[in-house]
Amino acid sequence: MNLTLTPDTAPKQTAAPADAAFGASVGEELSERQQEVLDAVLKLMVAEGDGFSVAAVARAASCSKETLYKWFGDRDGLLTATVRWQASKVRMPKFPQQQLTRDSLQSALTGFAESWLTVITGDLSIALNRAAVSHAGSGKSRLGEIVLTNGPFAMKQRIEPLLEAGRAAGLLGFEDVADAFRSFFGLVVADTQIRLLLGEGNHPGEAEITTISARAVTKFLSLHGRG
Incomplete structure (x- = not known):
C-alpha cells in the first residue's frame, strides 16, 4: 500500500518485535486467524481512527490480549503488522519469464x-x-x-x-x-x-x-x- 505520505525520504525501518508472527518481509505468510485480527484492526480504524486499545482489538477480533501480545508484541507492533498486511494486498510486479521487452x-x-x-x-x-x-x-x-x-x-x-x-x-x-x-x-x-x-x-x-x-x-x- 502506498500510503499518502511522500516517498522522497524514508525513516528508519520500523519493524514488529523479533518474535512476532509478522516479520520484516512483506511476503511473509500470516495465518488466516492472524489476518482476521489485522482486518479487525483496520475496521476499528475506519470507525474510530487509531485511538483504539489492544483490549478493543481483542474484543473486536474475539481474541485474548495475551495472544495479541504473543503474535505482534506491543501496540506499535500491532500497528506495523496491520500496515504491512494492508500493503501486502498490492500484487508484486511479475517479471516476464523470457527477455524483458x-x-x-x-x-x-x-x-x-x-x-x-x-x-x-x-x-x-x-x-x-x-x-x-x-x-x-x-x-x-x-x-x-x-x-x-x-x-x-x-x-x-x-x-x-x-x-x-x-x-x-x-x-x-x-x-x-x-x-x-x-x-x-x-x-x-x-x-x-x-x-x-x-x-x-x-x-x-x-x-x-x-x-x-x-x-x-x-x-x-x-x-x-x-x-
Whole structure:
C-alpha cells in the first residue's frame, strides 16, 4: 500500500518485535486467524481512527490480549503488522519469464499500478492514511512513521528491481532509480488519493483505475523509455 505520505525520504525501518508472527518481509505468510485480527484492526480504524486499545482489538477480533501480545508484541507492533498486511494486498510486479521487452515491461508496470491504486483508494487504506496524517509531527503516535516506512517506501522497494531490469535491458533511461520511482509514483497516484483523503466521495471504479494506470504508465515510458 502506498500510503499518502511522500516517498522522497524514508525513516528508519520500523519493524514488529523479533518474535512476532509478522516479520520484516512483506511476503511473509500470516495465518488466516492472524489476518482476521489485522482486518479487525483496520475496521476499528475506519470507525474510530487509531485511538483504539489492544483490549478493543481483542474484543473486536474475539481474541485474548495475551495472544495479541504473543503474535505482534506491543501496540506499535500491532500497528506495523496491520500496515504491512494492508500493503501486502498490492500484487508484486511479475517479471516476464523470457527477455524483458517494452510490451512486457509496460504490462508489468500497468498491473502493479492497477493493484496499487485499487488498494490505496479503498476505505481501509483511506482510514489508515487519515489516522497517520492526523498525528503526523504531533508525537502522539508513531503511525505516520510506520505508514511511511511500510507504505510508499515498501512500494519503492518492490518496483525498483523492475525499473532496474528495464534500464539493464535498454528499455528505460534514468540516472537515479529513486528519481524514476518518484516519477512513477507521481503519475500513478497523482491527486487521486489526496482527493479521497479530503472527503471526495467518488472512489474510482475498476474501469477508471485501469484507465488511470494505463495512462500513467504510457506517460512514464514517454519520459523514461528508450529504444
